[in-house]
Amino acid sequence: WRIVNGSHYEYRTKIIFTCDPGYYRLGPAHIQCMANGVWSWKNERPHCQIIxxxxxxxxxxxxxxxxxxxxxxxxxxxxxxxxxxxxxxxx
Missing domain, CATH: 2.10.70 (Complement Module; domain 1)
Incomplete structure (x- = not known):
């Protein structure tokens, strides 16, 4: 993953998720730190699955x-x- 804007774990920080070669992403491509202090994913946390x-x-x-x-x-x-x-x- 990499931070697009903001700092670690602060409000409005946006993180983009990518996977290493040989893997594909499941779940959201990006998440953002919300005003309530939780990340914006809904049901599934992003993770990588081997191809x-x-x-x-x-x-x-x-x-x-x-x-x-x-x-x-x-x-x-x-x-x-x-x-x-x-x-x-x-x-």
Whole structure:
């Protein structure tokens, strides 16, 4: 997060939330310190969630090495004997 205006925890201080690469934001993009001394979020506090690309299927007559599905993960594909891989061995 970063402060856009004001000082830490003072009335009208506005904070913008961003996430590191590989994560996406849930909740409000910004909050502001209100006159009653509380932050302006409603139900959900802003937080970052890791990006998941979902499961990669194992190719027919082949194998997949790698089970991670998060941002930056890789999988390696190989073929059974007698078969040839079309496309990249790494995704």
């Amino acid at each position: 998941s690309c979902g499961d990669l299927a194992t190719p027919p007559s082949g194998k997949k090495i790698g089970t991670q599905t998060s941002f930056g993960a890789t999988a390696i594909f190989t073929c059974d004997n007698g078969y040839m891989l079309v496309g990249s061995t790494v995704r």
